Amino acid sequence: MANVEPEEQDEKPLDPVMERVRRKMVRLQIVSAGIMFISLMAVLAAVVYKVSGTSAAKAPAANTAFAVPSDQPLTTAARLPAGFEVEQASTSGAQITLLGRIGSVRKIIIYDLTVGRVVADVTLTNQ
Numbered sequence: 001m002a003n004v005e006p007e008e009q010d011e012k013p014l015d016p017v018m019e020r021v022r023r024k025m026v027r028l029q030i031v032s033a034g035i036m037f038i039s040l041m042a043v044l045a046a047v048v049y050k051v052s053g054t055s056a057a058k059a060p061a062a063n064t065a066f067a068v069p070s071d072q073p074l075t076t077a078a079r080l081p082a083g084f085e086v087e088q089a090s091t092s093g094a095q096i097t098l099l100g101r102i103g104s105v106r107k108i109i110i111y112d113l114t115v116g117r118v119v120a121d122v123t124l125t126n127q
Contacts, residue, residue, distance in 0.1 A: 078111045078118065095119070 014022065080086075081102055088099040094113040101107060110120040 074113065076113065076116055080109060080118075081107075081121075084109070 013019075078096070080098070083102045084098075084100050084107065085102070086098050086100040090097050096111045096113070098109045098111065099106075100109070106124040108120070108122040108124065109118055110122075111117070112119045
């Protein structure tokens, strides 16, 4: 015949010392879960704040930095080094990037319209 296990009997109550330890462990588990939940919510709140704050903060800064007069075009003169031949030009916001050369030396010059002067003069070399 097959071994038949007797039905599970009701668990005997723990002695008082073990019952106190069990209660402390359950309490510790609940406190730890609460702290972990609060920490997770704080991290998520910080991520949402950073994501929503950076896009809103950057958009107005670009509009207020440079404004073209509405009644007439902006007129300015860029003082480039003598003999500078422009090969390529591009714009980014209020800056004009000029790629060119003086003789055989290649240069990048960045002119900023907001301050009205050259803000960078980079010489390109091969090494």
